[in-house]
Structure formats: C-alpha cells, structure tokens
Amino acid sequence: MPEPSPSRKRRGRLLRSGAACVVLTAVAGYVAVQYVTGGAGDPGCRVVSAEGGGPEYEFTPEQAVNAATIAAVGTDRGMPQRAVTIALATALQESALRNLGHGDRDSLGLFQQRPSQGWGTERQVTNPTYAADVFYAHLAKVRDYTELPLTVAAQRVQRSGYPEAYAKHEPDATLLAAALTGTSAATLTCEGVPASATATGPEAVRAALARDFGREAAQRARAEGARSQDSPSDDSKAGDSKAGDSKADDDKADDDKATGADVPAAETSGRTVTLPLSEGGSTGGRAVGERGWQLAHWAVANASALHIERVVYAGREWTAGHTDSRWRPAEDSGTEAAGVTGTGSSAGSGANAVRIVTAR
Template sequence: MGPVSEPIRPARRGRLARSAAAFAVLLGLASYVAVHQMTGSKGTPRCSVGSGENRYEFTPEQASNAATISAVGTTRGLPERAVTIALATALQESALRNIEHGDRDSLGLFQQRPSMGWGTPAQIMDPVYSAGKFYEGLEKVRGYSRLPLTVAAQKVQKSGFPQAYAKHEPDATLLAAALTGRAPAALTCTANETEGRPGDPELVRTELVRAFGEKAAPRAVTGGPSAGRSAAEPPVLVVPVRAAEGAEAARDADGADGADGADERRGWELAQWAVARADALRITEVVYGGRVWRAGEAAGGWSVSPGAAAGSAETVRIRLAR
C-alpha cells in the first residue's frame, strides 16, 4: 500500500485544474472589460448627429471610421439596416477606434482575429478591409435585415457577450441615417482650419475610390500647385453624384424616391463622408445641395449659401487646406 497521501493527489490536481480554468475565464473577462473601457471616446467630442436627448457625440477619429464603415456597406449595394448593424457592432467592439489590441489576438474596428481566419493583422487594421469582411459575413446571414440587431451581429461575430450590441442601436441608427445620406446635413463637426499639414488631393481621391469605387473619383481638381496655379489657392475637388451600382435598388427599399432620390441621397452620403473625414484629410469646406459646411464655423454645422446653390445638385465640392 502506498502512502496515505497518494489517493488524494488526483483530486488535488483536479481542483488545481478547475481553479486554473476559472482563473483563465476571469482573466479573459477582465481583459474584455478592460479593452472596452480603454476604447471609449477619448478627447473632447467634436462631431454629432441627432438633437436633444436623441443625440450622439463622438470624436473626429470615430467619425472617420464610421464614415468608412458606412461607405463600404452602401458600395456593396447593402441597405441602411446593414450599415446600422455594422456600426453598432463596431461601437461595441472598439468604440469605433482602429485599435491594435484586444482579447487574445483581436484587432481593429471589429476586433477580428487573424487566428480565426479574418485576415492578416495588416489587413484587419485596414478599415476598408475589416468592414468588407464584416459585411461579407453579414450577407451570409439569411434574413439579417429582419432579425433583431443583436442576433444578426452575433451570427457574424460569435461574441461571448452578444446582448451588448443592443445598447448601441440608437446611436448606430442616427449615424447610419446621416452617413448613408437619408438624413441630409445631419452630421456636424468642428475642425481646425489653420493648423496642420496642407490637404493632399491625391490622398482624398484615393480614399474616395477605396470607399466608394471608381465612380466617386473626382472629375476635376482646381486650385493648388498641381493645377498650375498659385499654391496659395486651396485645391478643390469636384466629385460626381451618381448612385453606385446596386445602390439604387437598395435605397429604394429604404424609401428613396426613384433615381432622383437615390442620387440626392448619394450626394449627401458623399458630402457627409467628407465632413466626417475632414480632420484626417485636411478638408476645410464641403458644398452640396445649396448648403455649405466650413471647418472654421464654431457650430460645425451646415448653412444655406446662395453662392453654393448653382450647379451643386450633380456634384459635391470638397475644398482642402492649403
């Protein structure tokens, strides 16, 4: 017969194993909570949508990422509901910040994991790519537009906390209405018009095409040294307004009034994308639909401009810092 202590060793090992497993679960939960606390809005919000109690305030960084998520969705011909689901998911997973950390190997706006086949770390850290991968998964969910938002998001994300998406639906709905163009002049931002580097027309063109496709490529760039004029004259990009392929049908389902309604909505989508990305791309003025947004305006909103009305229905004019 062996020592008395021998028979109790397996039980002790079992307790140790259970304790280690419980500790791992608690560590994972603590990591998840810490990430979502750290990814809250930082700095003073300078962008907003909505009004009164039905209002969401957020930073230019968050606005830029939200605009990219929306643009990728509508360019795929998806309805506003898909954009709302994507924005609510990113609000929960990263607070709309493109973060380089998370639970285990999770990264980016949607906290996608390279080890789970979402892509390489570099790909996942590209907001256009990561948004596209989210929509790719969402499109495989049958009837996602009729499902509760938490259910639709969870079928893509496989999160350990699926009900958390629900609390972001009101804010995501406001953002989606503005960024898809259904709510004209709804997105307001303030930006510093004087500090920082000059705007780069080629960078703005690249970002427009990456988000919206070649049809959003500017028709012309006026002003600036690249146009053979004085460098003191700020560059202005003239962006055509036309519904993307597949977008008109999707927007008719959202309530757009035929081709004219789809084009007007597209114009406001492009215009408010430019406002949302103003800080990142050094945009100082956006003109569309007889209204103008200027970076230097204290309220950061849209104003009626008689000089902006002529010919502005078919193009969005984006002025850059010089």
C-alpha cells in the first residue's frame, strides 16, 4: 500500500488539531457556565426592573440565598441601599455569590476574605452572615463611600489586584439591592422547586430569619473570633492583599454604634409563618412597605432551601412551581382550600403582614 503524501499527512494533523480545539473550547465553555451558575444549570431565579421592560438578572437558588443574606445583614446594620449594592457587586466579582471553600492563597467565602489578614477564622469567613457583617464594618469606615464610584468604594475595602473589576457588576447588583431591600416591589421571583431534603417547615423559616436578621448572633461570632485568633498580620501586600485595616477593637466599636438586632416577629399556625408589620415596630424604622417587600423577597429567595410553597404580601402572591414564577393577585380563598389557616387579625394578604407557607 502506498505511503500517504506529506500534504495528506499535514491535512490529517490539521483536522485532528481542529477537532481537539473544538472539544477544548466546548469544555471551557461548560466549565465557565458551571462556575457562573454554581453548577446548577437552570438559573431558577430572576430579578427585573420595577419600571418594566428594563434590565433583568438571572441567577441560581444558591446565589439567591446568599444575596438575600447580604441584603438582610446590611439593612439590619442600618446601612443605606447603596452599601448593599456595593456589597452585592463585590460578592458577584469575588465569588459569583457562592460561598467558596477555596480561593487565591487563603481567600475564602462570598467576599474571598483572608483569615491570615485578620478578617476572621476560616469558619467565620465562610459563614455568609459573618462575612457580610465584617464587610459592612469595613465599608462603614470608608469616608463618603456612598458618593464614591462603586468600584472605588469596593476596592478600598477589598484591596484587590483587579481594582476595576467590580464596576461591571453594578447594574446587576443595583437590581438585586432594590428588590432585596424592598424598595422595588414584586420584582424578584424563583421557581422554588425544593433542591434537597434539608430541614424544612415553619421552624426552619424562623431559624433562617434569625440567622440573617439577628445581628447579635453576628456580633457574638466576631467576639469569639477575636478571642480565638492572634492579632491580624501587619504584612501588607501590594495589589491583591485584601488586608483592610481589620482590628477587632475597631469592629467592636462599630458594633457598639450600630443598630441592635431586629429579627422579625413571627407567628406560626400549621404550615404558615406570619410576619406582622407595624410602623416603627418590626420595621426597624423603615417604611412598612419596604420592610414587607424585603421579607417577601427574602422568602422567595430562600424558597428552594426552606421548601417554601407560597408567599403573600400586599395583595400579591408568589407560588412555587409556576413556570413564569410571577407575583399574582392574592386569592385568599385558595389558602383555605389548601388547608392553610391564618393566625388571627395580623394574617392575611394586606400590607400589615407577610405570610409564608411551607410545603410541610
């Protein structure tokens, strides 16, 4: 059999090289999608502009839980919406809103905070509530941070090697912050299909509310970390050190000046958790409507993790499993038909309470 010509050999090598490049490109694309979405495939959650027809952002249930925690900790500290936007943009850049157990050198968690640089213990910085709280403690020290460009404010906290990277996340973070602080009504939805057989029911909802809105727990975690950890390293690295000026005493002083814990009051009846709202009461001094929509959106964001089936507020309801997951006019008669009862005068679909119904 005659030996193939040199030109045919070259064509064969080119074809094999081309096929290999196609495969590698496909694999790289798959890995990139998995990184951004947290490996969940279908995003599952969506936030839209309140004006309608504007920008929107799709994300996974895992990302939704973490974003809701960041927003809850910020409002519980009495931080303005701009601070929440900065925190969300930072977490989008650092971890894609995923609680990572790895990173550059010893960077960990949502904000890729470094234990060796005084941010806290490994266990603390991988606790989303603590990580958000300590981020806000440092942001509060940045003079006039609400007037600075977002990427400048974030960089003064993070000390990243890529100081311009935060800017590209500002549009998405702005949408998320508006929904998760409650200034934008009925704009966050999720499919809400339960992801796993984790602890569920009204008690799990109450525990999650205390986790995200109970600043006393975050303060205790920080105090324990200060006792168990040596003084922060004085080693400051150029570029991506992310050191911040983390001093336990400074953070404690910030805590002393911050607002106290404001865990929403909760009434439970059967599978229903009702969160009564009153001006100046459980709202932490914020407008009732904003607090109500924050809690309603928080519940939707946590729907998969906590097996939440239905959320009702201000005459609107979200129900798990709808393909479009929209907020619809509430149908109270449907609640009774499903065997879910209210909890007295504070229950209902009005603006005086948020009602959360679990799957079991």
